[in-house]
Amino acid sequence: MNKKFFLFISILFLTLATSSAAVYKGQKIFVKECVKCHASGQVFVATQNMKDWKKLMNKNGKGLADLHLGKEKAKDSWEYFDSSIYAKKTKHLEQFLVEYAKDSGNVPACN
């Protein structure tokens, strides 16, 4: 195996490992923070297209936060959407949501 090829393979594996780790982290956030109100995670994630999730998660998830902060019914989520924990982890959440969006063709293995 030549050096360049080895390097290429290493980078490929690293990239794959980090991106699936982010999706996994995002799934954990989703299960912990969203499923209590949006029952049946898989079905819920698949209600939006990749484009819609990306839009909602734009600017550190501002769209998604605003959507909840403006709804009396979502009151129990306000503390979360207002917190820095939410803002810090939106990248992971976005990766998960986009990965399993309606038009992604993927289904989460577990929920």
Ligand code: HEC
């Ligand atoms: C405290 C309950 C609660 C939590 C927690 C919560 N939501 Fe919501 N969510 C709501 C309510 C209520 C609405 C408004 C639904 C409506 O107007 O009928 C909503 C609307 C939405 C919508 C708009 C889609 C639609 O059907 O109108 C999306 C997308 C969404 N939530 C995603 C999430 C995600 C992702 C999380 C986790 C980070 C989350 N929600 C956490 C209560 C919650």
